Amino acid sequence: MEFDDKVPIYYQIEQYINREIIVGNLAPGDQVPAVRQLALTLTVNVNTIQRALAELIRDGILVSERGKGNFVTTDTAVLAQMKQRVIEDELAETYDHLAGLGMAPAEMVAALEGYIKERKEGGSHD
Structure with missing residues (x-):
């Protein structure tokens, strides 16, 4: 690790x-x-x-x-809360990086939607 x-x-x-x-x-x-x-x-x-x-x-x-x-x-409720916390931490980090690039929230959403669409259609960003 x-x-x-x-x-x-x-x-x-x-x-x-x-x-x-x-x-x-x-x-x-x-x-x-x-x-x-x-x-x-x-x-x-x-x-x-x-x-x-x-x-x-x-x-x-x-x-x-x-x-x-x-x-x-x-306890599935505890595990669900933990998963939500992890997701929020990941999103917060991504938001901070993109905000640091001067992106507005609407631009972030559009960029993420475009990225997801491209990934689903077989494009690779690995």
């Missing part, structure tokens, strides 16, 4: 786990890999992983079961 120096690593790990849940790689009720395994996989300090997991537990995204590990919540 590539980390952005401008954003705390524990927060980026939280976002990584959120994305894994959103795309279905971690389903509701699934056990999250152990702290040490995550630290090895993501090549970060165990304490950083523990902080990220603690935040996810505090937010209700993960549920800790003593002696068993951490599991993705089965």
Whole structure:
């Protein structure tokens, strides 16, 4: 995993786990890999992983079961709120970038609609 120096690593790990849940790689009720395994996989300090997991537990995204590990919540309302938060964060970042280019909101909407239409018709912007 590539980390952005401008954003705390524990927060980026939280976002990584959120994305894994959103795309279905971690389903509701699934056990999250152990702290040490995550630290090895993501090549970060165990304490950083523990902080990220603690935040996810505090937010209700993960549920800790003593002696068993951490599991993705089965509370669909909590997961829906998390997904909405992630989407809003992505949109806020895109908005800020486009506003920085001097685009008005109506121009942003038109550009996004044009981009989506082109992608659907097989154009590639990867």
